[in-house]
């Protein structure tokens with residue numbers, strides 16, 4: 009049965025912003041809020057208005073620009089916080105005030121320094137105050153995950169009586185495990201006499217990596233709102249990730265009795281990219297749903313399965329979450345079927361199985377050497393016949409490159425050509441250009457450079473740089489690769505690697521080079 013809507017409450021702009029280093033400007037919050045609205049997220053928590061004038065302005069600006077989602081502001085259980093939130097949300101089409109107070113013994117005693125009775129009283133007062141601004145009031149029992157159930161039941165009953173319409177049960181420190189957390193939710197709903205007057209919500213943190221699992225367990229036990237963030241951003245290890253919660257409920261309709269059918273899940277990937285770009289928090293490639301590899305297949309057996317029937321290795325479609333398509337990544341684990349299929353897409357047909365096998369063998373050799381294989385590498389691979397880099401009759405012996413502000417870059421190279429050392433110098437538009445020109449003075453290949461690209465194989469300032477050059481001579485196209493921590497040397501190596509394939513020993517003339 010799938011008869012119930014799961015309310016998606018996004019807190020990227022509030023709890024997400026609590027990730028150290030993820031502060032957002034007003035304009036950035038508006039851009040993210042608009043993306044969330046396009047996704048049809050139900051509630052957008054835009055910030056904590058009392059925190060600063062900047063956050064107040066941001067919440068007010070989001071409230072003014074969002075029409076379809078409810079805009080929410082957070083406040084402690086204090087009059088001044090609630091009044092500030094009420095003021096910031098005044099112009100919202102649909103506003104919610106979210107007020108919270110901690111309910112766990114450790115938080116009440118050590119942090120708030122309050123007796124439980126005082127906490128209940130303050131929570132009730134806060135909810136009543138918030139009702140002066142809107143009927144849409146959420147109350148959170150902070151650190152509910154470590155609170156006593158009897159006390160939780162008591163405070164929840166009283167805040168519902170005071171006018172709270174959503175009761176949020178946070179696992180603030182990510183301490184809970186799925187079965188236990190689900191039971192807490194079920195017990196609360198069963199034991200609180202007026203529980204039918206409010207929506208039960210959960211807000212889970214990822215300290216043990218269980219935020220999504222705990223949220224979903226709560227949903228299976230009656231919660232009908234999940235608080236989550238794009239890319240799982242949030243305080244410390246983050247919050248439950250919106251994309252994982254939403255796509256689990258959508259993909260496992262056989263398990264969940266509620267649905268997220270109102271959401272446009274195709275907005276997930278664009279929104280994830282927007283949040284990553286704004287915060288500078290890159291998404292790890294293997295992150296579920298939004299990671300670059302989430303719909304990529306590299307192994308031959310998987311690629312073969314997906315080519316025959318996509319569902320063999322995909323439980324949802326890449327397009328459904330906003331990727332343009334799934335990806336077949338050709339690498340050293342790939343098999344002939346994927347190789348042949350990609351080349352077919354590139355317009356290359358093989359005349360015989362022998363040709364396929366020959367090209368495939370060269371592809372595997374390349375994949376052993378090269379970090380990532382691009383379509384252009386494949387195109388070059390099928391046009392490279394016979395001559396391989398094993399015929400290395402040209403070698404880089406030494407290179408000196410001068411590049412100074414205000415000076416023309418200059419390169420001095422020494423090559424070993426068929427056992428003879430030859431040296432040449434040249435100026436260039438940049439150090440790489442100067443190096444290529446000096447090499448050409450020795451080899452005089454007459455080949456045209458079609459492409460030059462740099463990738464880093466490792467990261468950091470001492471990264472290995474991998475350079476690919478593509479060259480054409482007399483209609484034959486070859487690729488050359490070179491790797492080095494010095495990018496100019498990597499470039500020279502790549503150029504020489506290509507020359508070794510395109511220039512045969514007899515062809516060479518070296519009129520401008522000096523014998524060393």
Ligand SMILES: CC(=O)SCCNC(=O)CCNC(=O)[C@H](O)C(C)(C)COP(=O)(O)OP(=O)(O)OC[C@H]1O[C@@H](n2cnc3c(N)ncnc32)[C@H](O)[C@@H]1OP(=O)(O)O
Nearest residue numbers: 026056058059060084085086108109110119120150180243
């Ligand atoms: C689990 C969560 O994510 S809760 C939200 C966390 N987010 C934030 O804290 C971000 C925004 N926070 C801020 O900008 C500031 O902390 C402010 C503006 C809210 C408060 O700043 P300050 O007045 O300087 O207080 P400070 O942050 O040092 O201490 C918090 C105070 O609030 C009290 N407090 C904490 N939670 C609550 C609550 N829910 N209701 C009432 N009082 C509370 C604390 O006991 C402490 O009181 P004390 O000063 O009497 O000891």
Ligand SMILES: CC(C)C(=O)C(=O)O
Nearest residue numbers: 108148150151178180
């Ligand atoms: C304010 C509340 C909902 C919170 O962020 C938490 O308890 O983690």
Ligand SMILES: [Mg+2]
Nearest residue numbers: 023180211243
């Ligand atoms: Mg939180």
